[in-house]
Amino acid sequence: MQKIKAKTLPGFMELTPAKQIVFDEMKDKIISVFKLNGLSPMDTPILEYSEVLLAKAGGETEKQIYRFKKGDTDMCMRFDLTVPFAKYVAINHNELVFPFRRYQVGKSFRGERAQKGRFREFYQFDMDIISDENLSLNADAECIDIFSQVFEALNQRIIIKINNRKIINGLIEFYNLSEKSDEIMLLLDKKSKISETKFLEELNNLTPKANEILKILNISEPEKLLELNIDNKLFVQGSNEMRELLEILQLRELKNQFVFDQSIIRGLAYYTGTVFEGSLIDLEEKISVGGGGRYDNLAENFTDKNFCGVGASVGLSRLFDLLDKNNLLQFSKTTSSLLAIIPLNIELEHCFKLSKMLIKSGVSNEVLYFDKPFKNKLNYANKKRIPFITVIGEDEINSNLYSLKNMETGEIIKTDCRGLIELLGGKVE
């Protein structure tokens, strides 16, 4: 029989079992944060009509998209979780209770050039709070708080940089720079990555007021911005919102640090008010690991109804890869079974009974029933790094007492079934 070479597409993550366990625990911890905060789960198809998915897209996105025809139907694989969300809200708004608070964890697809840390198929999570009326800044604060809780759950310290786009938009209006708006935004976006001299030089190319503007951009307290008495409605509104948001965040007692930073932009399109992003404190490279912000009109391509909201998004495959490569993954589980039950020349019945009792108590375990010598079974448990084993022979069956061996320390404790459950963290009825 002719063989075909088994291979996976480049840029598509596929993990070995030990790493998959860690990835899944990361995903579970994140979902648990969303659930505890009472967000509604959402799941949308991976395939959508091209006209729906590309309603707003353009440029780079359209080049990267996986698009094809099946019969007469022109369809695409989703490239983010935002457009499908907008579609979902446009279809289902009569069924939703507003403010609608949702999360979604799923794969998105972008056929971009393969490069370090970029995946063509990647997990991401999105969370959003949207309303069909006005939405107070409390929603922005909640979104940032939950974003912070996610990283707390992963034992990662982050710094959250927050800005309000109305401030820079106001400044652009005030200094009559509307024609150069995009260039200024893009320059600001890379401010943290270049020297201040370089930044000033480039800003000078755009406006003679560069020095004056830079001074304003370096201010990190909204109160100080207001004291400038700049006569622009947007600028004042943005500064006030920023001040109020920081106050609410103080009340919420976030476990992660947050600061006001006017260099945070989060791209040209989409956001209209609050914007924020997080970076890992324990990573030397200060790159964004996710963020989000406030938008005015989620579903404008699909409906006349207005839905404003605030959301956050994190690329999980990339985050996992980053944490893994920098040895920052801190997790409890490294194996699928907590306990291996090893039969010693006996009928398996007793092993199955014990296994089921432990399963019922929430203790993961497996019976090593395969027809192999005892030392092969020990070897299996060792290779799989199963943390505990117990050997079942005639003595154990007769006495109902078990020897629980901790494979790391070598310690052995003799106990009954109830003791076994307790020692392994199960729930005794």
Place this chain on the structure above:
Amino acid sequence: MQKIKAKTLPGFMELTPAKQIVFDEMKDKIISVFKLNGLSPMDTPILEYSEVLLAKAGGETEKQIYRFKKGDTDMCMRFDLTVPFAKYVAINHNELVFPFRRYQVGKSFRGERAQKGRFREFYQFDMDIISDENLSLNADAECIDIFSQVFEALNQRIIIKINNRKIINGLIEFYNLSEKSDEIMLLLDKKSKISETKFLEELNNLTPKANEILKILNISEPEKLLELNIDNKLFVQGSNEMRELLEILQLRELKNQFVFDQSIIRGLAYYTGTVFEGSLIDLEEKISVGGGGRYDNLAENFTDKNFCGVGASVGLSRLFDLLDKNNLLQFSKTTSSLLAIIPLNIELEHCFKLSKMLIKSGVSNEVLYFDKPFKNKLNYANKKRIPFITVIGEDEINSNLYSLKNMETGEIIKTDCRGLIELLGGKVE
């Protein structure tokens, strides 16, 4: 602005929030069974090289597949979780510990004609136990046991019909019917759906020994098959395996009923020994809701190495749809938050503190912080069917005592924070 009609592709499931909560709980319960039984999690890409995915496929499958080119790369969306598993094992076998026990829950894609109960994008779960050496019938028993536990976790009673393909293959050899093998298999596959007269009529068209064979096929105890003294190695081996398997299953004390039934085939290709499928007892229509069996050579298209195994597969989107339409879904959760914390003309600080304390204790909740009249907030909690509410005003802040209202019974209990946590099933530190 011109609007685009928001619509989802036909045959692609997209649920409203309340249904999504139930679907997710179903999925979580299933995954929990796999975890407790110590199976390794697996996740493979949704996109694969076409040559890899279509290595074994043909006929109907190839017509249904979503296949396209991006640049020079010919790729497909996976149509099951078996071929990607075979690829994974061929690539990673040096990293795996055998027997390798895995589960995977994910979406597969088949662009088939839309029809009742069929989805083009659907969740399925697969579980497999494979070995690079011989694998005892204990693996088949474990697979059937875990399959049974899955439905137990969903509060569904099933009947599991089990067969061994060696029995019919042996009979076909014995009666010299090899040329009509496929036709006999397909006829057997529909035996439970047609009358015995009809079955006999069609079998008569294939062989003059139809009466004799039917008598054998109606036997439901492997011991009785062995007593026939049919001189065929495969037949005897299959009957013996069937007997042994039933004995092991007895030891395992399954909560669901299982029977030996020679009409179970599970398609023409693939399976070589044990085959089984489950159907819901509380559903009038006796259709299969999943099953699996034993295969000899998982990765033969990719490698000379031999991996035999046994697996099970269930279509979750279809199962959910079936249970939902027949009012058989029995779940505890219908809302994302267990508790709504409603502030009454106060600073929100106290609400946030209480909310975080509850989150830490594992109680899902949300603070209704939006700027709306009290009755709108009550309305929100009602519409979302949040089961408990507590209103926070000056009194609560001063006394640290809360009134917990059960929204279904109307009952109100006055308690402190610790009591709140206990009443809502949280973990008191």
